[in-house]
Structures are given as C-alpha cells and as structure tokens.
Amino acid sequence: MHPLWKPTRRQLLAGLSALALPGVASGFGKPNLVDIAELDLGKGTLTRPNAWKRLIYEVIQTTSVTCDPREIRVKADDPELFQHPFLVLLGNGAFDMPSDEGLEQLTRYLSYGGFLVIDDTTGSESSDFDRSVRELVRLIFPTRPMGPIPADHSIYRSFFLLKRPLGRVDRFRYLEGVTVGNLCPLIYMRNDLSGALDRGDDGREKHSCVPGGQTQRREGIKLGINLVMYSLTANYKKDQAHVRELMRQNRLE
Amino acid sequence: MDFWLNGTLGSAGSLTWTAPQWVILVVVTGCLIAWAASLVGKRAALARAFEVCAWGAALLGMAVALSGPVWVEEEGRTVAGRLAVVVDGSRSMSVMEDGAPRHEGVDDVLEYIQRSNPDVDVYHFGDDLAIGSPDTYDLSGSDLEGALDALSERVAGEKLAGVVVVTDGLDRGLLRRRFQKEESPAGPTLPGPLTVYQIGTVGEVLDLAVRSVDSGGYAFIRSPFKISAELEGLGYENRKVTATLWMDGAPLMTEDIVIGGDGKAEVQFDVVPEEAGRFTYSVSLPVYEGDAVPANNSMPIAVKVVRDRIRVLQVAGAPSWDVKFLRRFLKGDPSVQLVSFFILRTQRDLMTSYDDRELSLIAFPYKRLFDQDLWTFDVVIFQNFDHQPYFSFDSSMLLQNLAKYVEEGGALVMVGGDRSFSLGKYGGTPLADVLPVTIPRQALGPDLNQFTPQLTDEGIRHPLTRLAGDAIENRAWWDRMSPMDGTNILSGTTPDAAVLLTHPSRTTENGEPMPILSVREVGAGRTMALTVDSSWRWSLTEAAEGRGNQAYLRFWKNAIRWLMKDTTVARVTVDTPRENYAVGDDVRVVTRVRDPGFAPMEGAKVEAVIDAAGHAMKLEGKTNADGEIVLTLPAERRGTHRITVLATADEGGEVGAATTVFAVTTRDPELDEVSPDETFLLWLAGSTGGKYYGAGQLGPPVTDPDAGRVVWERTETSLWRAPALALWIVTFAGLAWIVRRRSGLR
Numbered sequence: 001m002h003p004l005w006k007p008t009r010r011q012l013l014a015g016l017s018a019l020a021l022p023g024v025a026s027g028f029g030k031p032n033l034v035d036i037a038e039l040d041l042g043k044g045t046l047t048r049p050n051a052w053k054r055l056i057y058e059v060i061q062t063t064s065v066t067c068d069p070r071e072i073r074v075k076a077d078d079p080e081l082f083q084h085p086f087l088v089l090l091g092n093g094a095f096d097m098p099s100d101e102g103l104e105q106l107t108r109y110l111s112y113g114g115f116l117v118i119d120d121t122t123g124s125e126s127s128d129f130d131r132s133v134r135e136l137v138r139l140i141f142p143t144r145p146m147g148p149i150p151a152d153h154s155i156y157r158s159f160f161l162l163k164r165p166l167g168r169v170d171r172f173r174y175l176e177g178v179t180v181g182n183l184c185p186l187i188y189m190r191n192d193l194s195g196a197l198d199r200g201d202d203g204r205e206k207h208s209c210v211p212g213g214q215t216q217r218r219e220g221i222k223l224g225i226n227l228v229m230y231s232l233t234a235n236y237k238k239d240q241a242h243v244r245e246l247m248r249q250n251r252l253e
Numbered sequence: 254m255d256f257w258l259n260g261t262l263g264s265a266g267s268l269t270w271t272a273p274q275w276v277i278l279v280v281v282t283g284c285l286i287a288w289a290a291s292l293v294g295k296r297a298a299l300a301r302a303f304e305v306c307a308w309g310a311a312l313l314g315m316a317v318a319l320s321g322p323v324w325v326e327e328e329g330r331t332v333a334g335r336l337a338v339v340v341d342g343s344r345s346m347s348v349m350e351d352g353a354p355r356h357e358g359v360d361d362v363l364e365y366i367q368r369s370n371p372d373v374d375v376y377h378f379g380d381d382l383a384i385g386s387p388d389t390y391d392l393s394g395s396d397l398e399g400a401l402d403a404l405s406e407r408v409a410g411e412k413l414a415g416v417v418v419v420t421d422g423l424d425r426g427l428l429r430r431r432f433q434k435e436e437s438p439a440g441p442t443l444p445g446p447l448t449v450y451q452i453g454t455v456g457e458v459l460d461l462a463v464r465s466v467d468s469g470g471y472a473f474i475r476s477p478f479k480i481s482a483e484l485e486g487l488g489y490e491n492r493k494v495t496a497t498l499w500m501d502g503a504p505l506m507t508e509d510i511v512i513g514g515d516g517k518a519e520v521q522f523d524v525v526p527e528e529a530g531r532f533t534y535s536v537s538l539p540v541y542e543g544d545a546v547p548a549n550n551s552m553p554i555a556v557k558v559v560r561d562r563i564r565v566l567q568v569a570g571a572p573s574w575d576v577k578f579l580r581r582f583l584k585g586d587p588s589v590q591l592v593s594f595f596i597l598r599t600q601r602d603l604m605t606s607y608d609d610r611e612l613s614l615i616a617f618p619y620k621r622l623f624d625q626d627l628w629t630f631d632v633v634i635f636q637n638f639d640h641q642p643y644f645s646f647d648s649s650m651l652l653q654n655l656a657k658y659v660e661e662g663g664a665l666v667m668v669g670g671d672r673s674f675s676l677g678k679y680g681g682t683p684l685a686d687v688l689p690v691t692i693p694r695q696a697l698g699p700d701l702n703q704f705t706p707q708l709t710d711e712g713i714r715h716p717l718t719r720l721a722g723d724a725i726e727n728r729a730w731w732d733r734m735s736p737m738d739g740t741n742i743l744s745g746t747t748p749d750a751a752v753l754l755t756h757p758s759r760t761t762e763n764g765e766p767m768p769i770l771s772v773r774e775v776g777a778g779r780t781m782a783l784t785v786d787s788s789w790r791w792s793l794t795e796a797a798e799g800r801g802n803q804a805y806l807r808f809w810k811n812a813i814r815w816l817m818k819d820t821t822v823a824r825v826t827v828d829t830p831r832e833n834y835a836v837g838d839d840v841r842v843v844t845r846v847r848d849p850g851f852a853p854m855e856g857a858k859v860e861a862v863i864d865a866a867g868h869a870m871k872l873e874g875k876t877n878a879d880g881e882i883v884l885t886l887p888a889e890r891r892g893t894h895r896i897t898v899l900a901t902a903d904e905g906g907e908v909g910a911a912t913t914v915f916a917v918t919t920r921d922p923e924l925d926e927v928s929p930d931e932t933f934l935l936w937l938a939g940s941t942g943g944k945y946y947g948a949g950q951l952g953p954p955v956t957d958p959d960a961g962r963v964v965w966e967r968t969e970t971s972l973w974r975a976p977a978l979a980l981w982i983v984t985f986a987g988l989a990w991i992v993r994r995r996s997g998l999r
Contacts, residue, residue, distance in 0.1 A: 032574065032738040032787050062607065064599045066671075082797030085574050105797075105860035112796035113578055113789075157613040159597060181585070222611070229597065232572035234581065236593055237613055245615040 037072035037084035044095030051197035076102030090119040095129035115231035123169035158229035168195030196220030257977035260970035283311040296996030307989030315983040322972040323840035332694035334414035334960030341420035342377040342387030348944035396426030411444030412960040422930035440940025446945030453929035459488035460545035486512035555832035555916040560591040570672035578789035637670025639677035640973030656683040664816035670786035689750030689773030712753035735794035825909035852879025
C-alpha cells in the first residue's frame with residue numbers, strides 16, 4: 001500500500017481491522033524510538049512537556065513513525081543529549097549561555113546529526129529570549145549565520161504542504177535556521193509553536209491561537225509534524241522523484 | 254741448394270724457433286750430458302779430441318733440429334679496392350607497393366652490382382651494421398650514418414672502390430634529421446665514392462593508418478566519454494572511409510570520415526560504458542588491397558572505467574533515526590546517487606482528518622521500482638521494510654525479481670527492525686533464498702535487550718568490518734562501540750555465508766551465536782544482513798564520546814565497497830600501474846592474494862598468462878609475506894594484452910582468479926612514414942660527390958680506380974726438415990762412432 005492509496009471498501013475494512021489489532025513491535029526498545037527532549041538552559045527557558053506529548057501523539061496518529069511520548073529534559077553538557085537526536089529549546093526570557101563544555105557538546109551534537117528546534121514563546125517582535133538565542137547560535141556556529149528559511153524548503157513539505165509557519169500567534173512569516181551543507185540542523189521559530197500545542201493535564205488547550213483560532217492551531221500541529229519528519233528524513237522531499245510527482249499533480253507551485 | 258735447405262731462403266727472412274722453450278731447454282741439456290759422456294774412456298789424445306769434436310757437432314745439429322727452426326719471409330702487395338654494398342633492412346622496406354613488398358627491388362640491384370663487380374662485400378643495417386644481405390626486412394630502426402661509420406671503422410682507413418647504399422631513404426638516424434633541419438648540412442665521411450640506389454617509388458604508396466588514439470585517461474560508468482583518433486590516408490586524399498571502434502574484440506560503432514586533402518583526418522566516437530573495469534578499445538580502418546602497412550590500420554587503447562556514482566535504492570518501512578543516519582551518510586557520499594522511498598504513512602494512519610491535498614506524499618511506485626527500474630540500481634537496501642502491505646499480490650513476482658537481480662550481479666542489504674526478516678514475513682520468500690541468513694517462516698519477536706556485537710574471526714579479517722588498519726586497533730574499535738538496542742531473531746546462516754558480527758549471548762536453534770552481521774556471495778551478486786536498527790548509534794553516540802562518526806562512516810563505506818565488488822576488496826587482485834604502455838616499457842603486473850579472512854596469503858602460487866593477440870606468455874611465482882607478487886614483462890608487441898592470474902594455495906586449493914588488460918599503444922616509428930624520401934637520397938649522393946639512381950633505375954656504381962689495399966704474404970721454410978741438417982748429424986755421429994770403435998771403446 002502506498003501513501004496515496006485510495007482504499008476500496010474491502011481494503012478499508014481490512015484497514016479498520018488492522019487498527020483494532022494490537023500493533024507489532026515498534027522499533028527495538030524504547031531507546032531507539034523517536035522522542036523529543038527539552039534543552040534546559042536554566043532561567044529564561046521553559047518546559048512544556050504536554051506540548052511535545054501532544055505532538056508525538058499527532059505524529060503517531062498521522063505518520064508511520066514510531067515514537068515514545070516520555071518527558072525528557074537534558075542539560076547542554078549532559079552526554080544523555082546524544083541519545084535524543086530531536087531537541088527543543090523554548091523560553092520567554094534571557095538565559096545564560098552554556099558552559100564551554102556545554103557549547104562544545106551542542107556543536108558536536110548538531111554537527112553529527114542532532115536536530116535542535118528553538119521556539120520563542122513570547123511571539124513578540126523583540127524579546128530577551130530572541131537576543132539570547134541569537135547569541136547562542138553565534139557561539140555554536142560562529143561562521144554560519146542564521147538566516148530565513150525559504151518557502152520551498154523541505155521543512156514546508158516533509159509531510160504536509162505548508163505555506164507559513166504558524167503557532168500560537170501569526171506574526172512571523174518565515175522560519176530561520178542555520179544551514180550546514182544542504183541540511184538545517186537548527187531551526188528557530190518565533191510564533192510560539194509550543195503554545196499552540198500545549199494543553200493542560202485535563203486535556204484542554206492552554207493558550208488561544210490568534211488570530212486564526214483552531215484552524216491556526218491545526219496548521220501549527222502540521223508544522224510540528226513536519227519538523228519531526230524533517231528531522232528524520234531531511235531533504236527527502238527534495239528528491240527529484242517527489243518533486244516531479246507533486247508538480248505533476250499540481251500540488252507544488 | 255734449395256733441396257738441401259728444404260726450400261728457398263730469401264734474404265729478407267728471419268729465423269724463428271717454433272718448439273716450445275721448455276723443449277729447447279730439455280734438448281740442449283740432454284745434448285750437453287751426452288757430449289760430456291763422450292769424454293769418458295781411455296784413448297789416444299788425438300783420437301779423443303777428434304771424437305769429442307765429432308760428437309759435439311752431431312749433438313749440436315740434433316739440438317738445432319729438435320728446436321724447430323723455421324725461416325720466415327713476409328712480403329706485401331697492393332690489390333684493387335672492394336665495393337661495399339649497404340642494404341637497408343628496416344621494416345619500412347617491407348611496405349607494400351603494387352601488391353608486393355618494397356624490398357623485392359633490392360635483389361635486382363644486388364644482382365646488377367655483383368655481375369659487374371666481382372669484389373663485393375654486402376652488409377645490411379638497421380640500428381647497427383651487420384654482414385650479409387638481410388634475411389627479413391623487419392629491423393625496428395634505420396640509422397644510415399651509424400652504419401656508414403661502422404663500415405669506415407671496419408675497413409680501418411682503407412680506401413674502398415666504392416660504397417653503395419640501397420635504401421628507401423627513410424632514415425631515422427641523425428643524418429636525415431640534420432638534412433631536414435639544417436640549411437647546409439655536411440654529408441657523411443665515407444671510405445669510398447658513394448652510389449645510392451633508391452628502393453620504392455614516391456606516390457605509389459596506398460596506406461591507411463591510425464596514427465594515435467586518445468581516450469582522455471579514464472571514463473565514468475554510464476557517462477559518455479570520447480575516444481578520438483588521428484588518421485592518415487596516403488593515396489586516399491578526399492576519399493571517404495569507415496572507421497570502426499572495437500571493444501574487447503567486438504565491433505561497437507562505426508563513423509564515416511573523409512580523408513583531408515593533406516591525407517589526414519580525425520574521428521571521434523561517443524562511448525557510454527555500462528560496466529566498471531578495464532576495457533580495451535581499438536580504432537581500425539579497413540585494409541584495402543594494396544595497403545602499404547596493414548599492421549598500422551588499427552590501434553588499441555585501454556580505458557579504465559570507474560563508477561561515477563553508485564546508484565543506491567533505499568527503501569524504508571518508516572522514518573527512524575536509523576533511516577535518517579543512513580540516508581545522511583549516503584547523501585553525503587559524492588560517489589553515491591541515492592534514490593530513497595520512505596513509507597511515511599501506513600494503512601493504520603489513514604483515519605485522520607487531513608485531506609490528501611494537504612499532504613506532500615506521493616504514491617510508492619513499487620511496481621516500477623522492482624519490475625522495470627530495479628536493474629539500474631547497484632545496491633538495494635531494505636531498511637525495516639515489510640513487503641506485504643505494499644507488494645500485495647505482486648509480492649512473489651517482485652521478490653523473485655529481486656532474487657534474480659542479486660544472482661545476476663546486484664547487491665541487496667536487509668537492515669533490521671520490527672518490519673524486517675521474519676517480522677517482515679520474508680521467511681520462505683524468494684528473497685530469503687539469497688540472503689546470508691535463514692529466516693524463520695513464523696514471525697519471531699525481537700530480542701529487545703541491549704548488547705554489544707562481537708567481532709568474529711572472519712569479522713577480524715573481512716574488509717567490511719575493518720574500521721582500522723591494524724587488527725588489534727580494529728578489535729578495540731569494535732569492543733568500545735555503543736551497544737545496540739535489540740536484534741531480530743534468526744534461525745541461523747546459510748552454509749556459504751560469512752558471519753562477521755554475532756550476539757554476545759543469544760544463540761540460534763543450532764547453538765551457534767546469533768548472527769548480527771552476515772554477508773554472502775550469491776551467483777554474481779552479494780547480499781548483507783544486519784539484524785539491528787540502531788547502527789546510527791555508531792555515529793551520534795560515538796560522537797558523544799568525542800570519537801566522531803568515523804566508525805559509522807567506515808562501516809557503511811566498507812559495506813558499499815564490498816557490495817559493489819570493489820576490486821580492492823577481492824581475494825585475488827591483479828593490476829598494472831598504468832593502462833597503456835609504449836613498446837620497450839617494462840610492465841609490472843602486481844598480484845595480491847588474500848585468505849578467506851582477507852589476511853595476506855604468503856606462499857600462494859600465482860600463474861599469470863599474458864595473451865597478446867594470440868601470442869601467449871606465462872609467468873609464475875609465489876607471493877611474499879604481504880601476499881603480493883610483482884611479475885615484470887617487457888611490452889614488446891603493439892596491441893591489447895589480457896592478463897589472467899590464477900592463485901592457488903600452498904596446499905593446492907584454488908584461491909581465485911583475476912583478470913585485467915593493458916594496451917601497448919606506441920605507434921611503430923619505422924612505419925610513421927612510408928613514402929620513400931627521394932630528396933634526402935639525392936642530397937646524400939650529391940653531398941659526397943656520388944651518384945643517385947632512382948627507383949627501378951640500374952647503373953654502374955661510382956668506383957675509385959686508385960683504391961686498393963696492401964695484402965701481406967708470408968712464406969715459412971721448415972729448416973728442421975732440411976736434408977742438410979740430417980746429413981750433418983749423421984756424418985758427424987758416424988765419424989765419432991768410428992773413431993771411438995777404433996780406440997777400442999764401445
């Protein structure tokens with residue numbers, strides 16, 4: 001069965017049956033499953049484990065990726081960092097730069113395949129968190145400045161076809177990132193994606209999405225899924241086979 | 254008097270003693286003793302004096318006779334000078350003219366000269382001067398000046414009646430070069446007046462030739478490259494001919510070209526090599542009747558075809574860290590052209606609220622991939638991919654295709670995961686027949702315990718698991734590698750598989766350690782089974798330890814090289830440092846032999862057969878401690894040379910064979926020019942005041958009537974055989990004896 005498979009009635013029934021059956025093993029042990037770890041840089045950074053649990057739930061429901069929705073928080077100088085190739089850093093204020101050891105480890109982590117998503121939860125034009133983020137990125141990649149990510153980047157088509165990076169707010173029309181080769185190991189967003197994903201222990205949304213409401217939140221979830229898929233497949237969707245087929249179907253401009 | 258002296262003794266002669274000195278010494282001593290003996294005995298004083306004198310005279314005559322006296326006389330006389338004829342024996346004299354070799358005209362010249370000149374010495378030359386007329390006209394050089402100098406040395410200052418040169422004028426020595434370059438070059442110094450007879454007719458030569466072939470070094474597989482050739486067509490000016498490109502003895506393509514007004518042309522062939530390796534191409538022109546030199550109508554060249562990019566198909570059942578890192582490695586390798594297909598959504602993910610138009614997903618073109626395009630890939634990787642949900646009713650046919658693809662030379666890798674091996678329901682499928690492991694038909698759950706794979710003895714030596722050059726260091730690398738998160742469960746391995754990594758504690762049904770990494774050669778292809786889905790930890794987790802990702806990169810790079818049958822990882826390899834050689838070069842044939850674990854095999858017998866267009870040469874030897882042997886052969890013959898080596902172990906078992914090719918491409922300088930050089934010969938004759946006869950012309954050679962030489966005659970008269978000497982001895986001995994008897998003595 002392929003991703004755009006149009007099921008017949010019989011196949012639909014078979015699919016429903018499959019859903020009812022217990023799944024087979026999902027990867028070899030939890031350490032090998034896809035998870036999301038929060039980078040803890042102390043004051044100024046936040047933790048929103050429920051946002052990531054929700055994202056992982058959405059990834060499990062929507063894609064073939066097998067995930068582990070556990071809460072993980074690591075320090076920059078913690079070797080545990082390398083067990084979790086998907087890392088997020090979110091905050092709303094200025095934070096202290098990591099130690100030299102932490103910086104060295106972050107550089108190594110991002111150079112050898114780790115992926116870092118930074119989320120400015122303030123959603124404001126100018127924030128202390130933003131200034132700290134830019135300083136941190138400059139320390140990690142002194143020769144590679146962070147820049148806007150173009151609209152045809154793989155991040156916008158790694159699973160969903162997206163036009164804008166929406167979060168809790170809709171203020172910034174593009175993502176920023178650091179490009180190494182043809183990959184972006186570091187993505188920076190300023191529309192508070194984790195705010196759109198976050199919810200309380202009771203399951204209710206914690207923050208309203210403005211101005212688009214639930215439609216905007218849905219786009220935020222799609223962006224989150226795309227970020228996870230991009231961290232796993234990189235520029236896979238830029239492969240010629242995909243581009244040609246999507247253009248043939250008029251789904252790419 | 255002459256009778257008594259055994260001949261006439263001239264006054265200018267001299268006496269020579271011919272007996273060895275020791276003989277003379279013995280004889281003189283013996284005679285003195287005999288003479289002393291004659292003093293013994295009582296007799297009258299007068300008788301004694303007479304006898305002693307008589308004996309002395311007789312013994313003196315005997316001593317002289319036994320010392321071999323010879324009278325020697327020497328007398329010189331002047332005889333007429335001889336005529337030296339020097340014939341060109343080089344290959345250009347074999348050029349065909351009117352259907353016959355050019356040198357047939359030489360016999361007429363020689364016959365004419367010898368008829369009118371009885372004293373003729375015939376020589377021939379190539380790079381050197383030799384006595385006699387040439388048996389065959391195939392000498393590889395023609396140095397006329399060197400030959401004339403050698404002739405002068407040979408006659409040692411004597412004046413010859415004349416020097417005759419019989420040649421086509423295609424001299425490749427310094428003389429003609431000076432003639433061509435200098436404004437007023439000096440002619441050669443000769444021991445007699447020169448006559449030149451030209452052999453071969455200007456303008457009658459018909460010759461098509463390939464002068465040079467160029468391939469630009471090496472080529473990439475499936476990428477077009479050009480083979481160009483410089484052509485020459487004497488007598489074919491402004492005519493169309495067909496050039497043919499051959500590959501390994503079979504015609505590949507043709508091009509019609511027009512020979513220019515200057516007799517020259519170029520041809521280019523666009524070639525797209527389909528395989529990697531060394532191949533011999535040759536450019537040839539047709540051999541029409543009357544072609545002066547059929548041998549120069551083709552020229553070979555060996556071309557090394559390398560893989561520009563290895564086409565890899567990576568199919569993954571779901572994105573994962575393992576998939577990500579393998580794609581990252583393959584994408585980062587400039588020698589790899591990667592086509593990836595990841596299943597991003599399964600049947601169970603369909604019940605979401607997203608519309609297909611929101612997705613960037615495309616259909617998985619499995620039929621096209623595994624039915625039509627399969628053969629365009631060099632390596633296929635199934636990474637945690639379960640075939641059944643996608644191949645459906647085509648499973649059997651598509652997996653059969655894959656098995657056939659392997660047997661016909663493709664490479665297949667199955668990487669572990671919850672959709673691989675028995676969990677992917679590969680047990681009992683055609684694919685299971687080609688993998689190195691035996692897959693249970695029933696799905697066996699994975700072992701989820703962490704473990705560190707153990708390097709086997711085969712793994713220590715195998716190129717795939719060689720992360721470091723040194724064996725001890727290599728083991729240390731594997732021992733410190735990050736643990737794996739679990740493994741698929743297998744029944745075992747096929748008998749012809751090589752198990753390189755095993756589980757440290759888990760065993761198969763047979764009690765063998767559970768294979769983690771196994772490889773196998775199947776038909777013309779190769780397969781590899783890696784039962785874990787966390788090899789990515791050899792990259793990122795290793796980096797955490799500050800060791801970078803070299804282990805991961807080397808492991809997968811080794812795997813791709815081995816799967817691609819990179820010749821550097823075959824057990825027996827043969828190579829020459831270059832693809833193309835010139836005549837006279839030494840060709841070093843380097844053979845390396847390794848044991849099944851890829852350790853150097855010392856003492857292996859290596860037989861190399863070098864086949865050059867039917868001329869076979871055999872060399873053999875034994876490998877040294879490095880498992881290497883270098884055999885050297887001279888590049889003697891223009892053309893393609895195929896080397897086939899067979900290596901056998903010390904105990905007689907065959908290790909393997911390997912083959913390669915090289916080409917000897919130098920054109921034959923002797924045949925660079927085929928039209929006789931009339932101008933040069935005219936100058937040669939003129940510069941020495943000699944005479945020139947054109948092709949087919951016969952006339953008397955120029956001779957010097959005053960030329961001559963002194964011949965010394967020696968006359969020897971053997972005096973020891975002279976009757977006078979015998980009479981002397983007999984007379985005095987007889988007188989002495991008579992006197993002695995009369996004195997009453999005996």
